[in-house]
Amino acid sequence: MRRSIALVVLVVAMFPLGAVAQGTGTGQIVRRPGDGRQPEFPPPTITEYHPRSTLVVPAHLVPRAKFPAVDLHGHPPTLTSPDVVNTVGEAMDKLNLQIMVNASPSSGDRLAQQIAAVKASRYPNRFVMFASLDLRNVGPGSGQKIAAQLVADVKAGAAGIGEIMKSFGLSIKKADGTRLKLDDPELDLVWETAANLKIPVFIHVGDPAEFFQPLDFQNERWLELALYPDRRYQDRARFPTFEGLMAERDRLFARHPRTVWVIAHLGWHAQDLARLGLMFDRFPNLYSEVGAVLYDLGRQPRNARVFMIKYQDRILFGKDSFQPDEYPYYWRVFETDDEYFDYYRDYHAFWKLYGLALPDSVLRKLYYANAEKIITGLPRAGLPN
Numbered sequence: 084m085r086r087s088i089a090l091v092v093l094v095v096a097m098f099p100l101g102a103v104a105q106g107t108g109t110g111q112i113v114r115r116p117g118d119g120r121q122p123e124f125p126p127p128t129i130t131e132y133h134p135r136s137t138l139v140v141p142a143h144l145v146p147r148a149k150f151p152a153v154d155l156h157g158h159p160p161t162l163t164s165p166d167v168v169n170t171v172g173e174a175m176d177k178l179n180l181q182i183m184v185n186a187s188p189s190s191g192d193r194l195a196q197q198i199a200a201v202k203a204s205r206y207p208n209r210f211v212m213f214a215s216l217d218l219r220n221v222g223p224g225s226g227q228k229i230a231a232q233l234v235a236d237v238k239a240g241a242a243g244i245g246e247i248m249k250s251f252g253l254s255i256k257k258a259d260g261t262r263l264k265l266d267d268p269e270l271d272l273v274w275e276t277a278a279n280l281k282i283p284v285f286i287h288v289g290d291p292a293e294f295f296q297p298l299d300f301q302n303e304r305w306l307e308l309a310l311y312p313d314r315r316y317q318d319r320a321r322f323p324t325f326e327g328l329m330a331e332r333d334r335l336f337a338r339h340p341r342t343v344w345v346i347a348h349l350g351w352h353a354q355d356l357a358r359l360g361l362m363f364d365r366f367p368n369l370y371s372e373v374g375a376v377l378y379d380l381g382r383q384p385r386n387a388r389v390f391m392i393k394y395q396d397r398i399l400f401g402k403d404s405f406q407p408d409e410y411p412y413y414w415r416v417f418e419t420d421d422e423y424f425d426y427y428r429d430y431h432a433f434w435k436l437y438g439l440a441l442p443d444s445v446l447r448k449l450y451y452a453n454a455e456k457i458i459t460g461l462p463r464a465g466l467p468n
Contacts, residue, residue, distance in 0.1 A: 129306055130429075140422045145414035150447055151181035151465055153454040155285070156246065156347060156374035156401025158187050162197045165204040172206035174407040181209065181451065181465045184458070186246040186285060186401075188215035190236050198240045208462040213285060214241035216273065218251055222258035226272040233273065237280050242458050244277055245285030246347060252288055252328050253316065262323070265331040266338065278341035283370070283457045287347035288332045290314060292354075295325040307430040336366050343457050345370045345399065353379035356390040363397050370457060372401030373413070373449075378426050381416045381436030388439040395445045399453045417441050417449065 159171045162185060175183060189197060194212060201210045214236035216229055233244065255263045265288065277284050289295075293304040295316045302308065308315055316322040323331075336344055346369065352359040353376040363369060373380065380387040391398060402410060409427050420440035426432045441449070451466050 136423065136435075138423055142424065143415065143419045143421055144411065145418050146411050147177070147179040148410075148414050148450060149179075149418050149443070150450045150467065151179055152400050152450040153182045153184070153461070153466075154180055154402050155184045155345065155372050155399045155454055156186050156403050157183035157405060158403060159183060159185060159405045161187070162200050162210065164200050168201050168204035168206055168210070171405070172204065172209055175206075175209065178407060178410045180410065182211060182454075182462055183209065184211045184213060184243070184285075184454075186213055188213045188241075188245055190215045190217070190232060194236055194241060195239055208464045211242050211458060211461060212240060213243040213245050216244060216247060218247075218255055218263060218270075220256070220258040221263055221267065221269055223269070225258075226269045229270070230272045230276040233276055234280070237282060241282075242460055243283045243285060245283075245287075245345070247284070247286040249287045249289055251286075252331060253322055265328070266335040271338070274335070274339040274342045278339065278343075281343075281459050283343040283345050285345045285347065286332075289325060289328045289351055290316065291351050292325045295322070303433075304431075306433075310430055333362070336362075336369060340366070340368055343368055343370070345372060345457070347372060347401070348374055348376050348403075349379075349398075351376075356383075356386060360390060360394060363394050370397050370399060370453065372399040374401035374403035375431075377413055377416055377436070378428075378432035378434070380439065381426065382432070382434050384420075384437035384439050388441065391439060391441055391449070392445055395448050396453065398449055399457075400450050412436070417446060 160167050162168050162171070171183070175181070185197065188194075189212070194214065198212055201207055201212075214233060216233065218229070251263065252265045257263045257267070274284065291304060293302050294308065294314050296302055297317060298305065298308050298315065316325075332346075332350075344366070349356075349371050350359055350362065352362075353373075359371065380391075400413070402413065412427050415421060415424070416436055416438055418441065419438035421438040423435040423437065426434075426436050447467070455461050455463075455466065
């Protein structure tokens with residue numbers, strides 16, 4: 084009896100009235116929602132509440148990267164004329180963005196047109212073109228046809244494949260009407276051709292795991308999913324599960340160990356860097372880039388710093404959408420130890436960012452040296468020796 088009473092006292096002491104305990108898999112988190120009161124005034128909506136921070140801490144804006152940077156995940160306006168190329172190049176100069184990989188890939192005549200526009204511009208050595216793959220209606224013999232076009236595009240000046248977009252694996256159908264899986268054997272010849280040509284394959288697989296989860300108020304990407312219906316993948320009749328898609332991806336990588344793979348957006352594992360680390364350990368031919376996942380790195384500065392240092396030879400800089408005013412957020416997260424500053428896109432993240440203060444040796448690899456390692460013929464002009 085005394086033992087039971089003692090246990091009750093202990094539980095009450097741990098979780099007093101009004102406290103809510105939630106299991107997280109790593110222990111218990113106690114939340115105290117208040118004493119049952121409701122706001123006296125109508126609460127704001129999720130899009131209306133923007134509290135002013137009263138925190139006063141050192142701030143170091145970084146308008147230019149500390150070292151010349153290579154953007155592996157560039158999506159500039161279509162580079163079909165020298166004037167467009169010049170406009171993008173001028174914006175790059177201000178950011179210390181030395182080289183942009185055009186990851187809006189093209190093939191055939193369109194690829195040749197963009198290469199010619201770059202050569203005729205004031206920035207002939209500042210852009211790298213990747214080749215696209217036509218993955219529609221894959222059937223018997225498609226692999227040979229796609230591989231032959233890839234060889235022609237590389238001969239014309241393409242230095243890699245991709246960005247292969249997320250529709251591959253999510254929605255593209257084969258000639259027989261079934262979903263084209265990432266590890267479909269018909270495409271093996273394409274990936275082996277990339278290995279023979281010594282070019283990287285830049286591939287975007289899926290989207291954040293929360294996009295595949297129920298759209299409820301526990302989903303931390305609720306606002307983004309509410310704003311963009313085409314980012315909802317909860318319908319299992321139309322889309323695979325997140326884990327099923329990642330399993331296809333990993334089988335693809337395992338089957339082609341000679342191919343250099345670059346997964347976009349840290350593989351959508353930026354919120355679980357240990358998982359990405361296990362992938363790097365398993366696949367020595369695997370790289371990744373940081374485009375559009377700064378919100379996850381900046382909310383875990385200590386953990387992310389350790390990860391970026393440990394895997395400094397495997398991570399490249401990439402931005403994704405070409406918005407010149409957003410690049411300085413990346414420089415600030417990577418180069419400073421600033422605390423609690425805004426991210427540039429509310430619907431991605433409701434939290435603040437913190438700087439990682441990466442060592443110069445890591446910054447150099449992140450910004451340019453790792454890109455030099457995997458992209459044969461990357462222009463050297465403007466990059467440190």
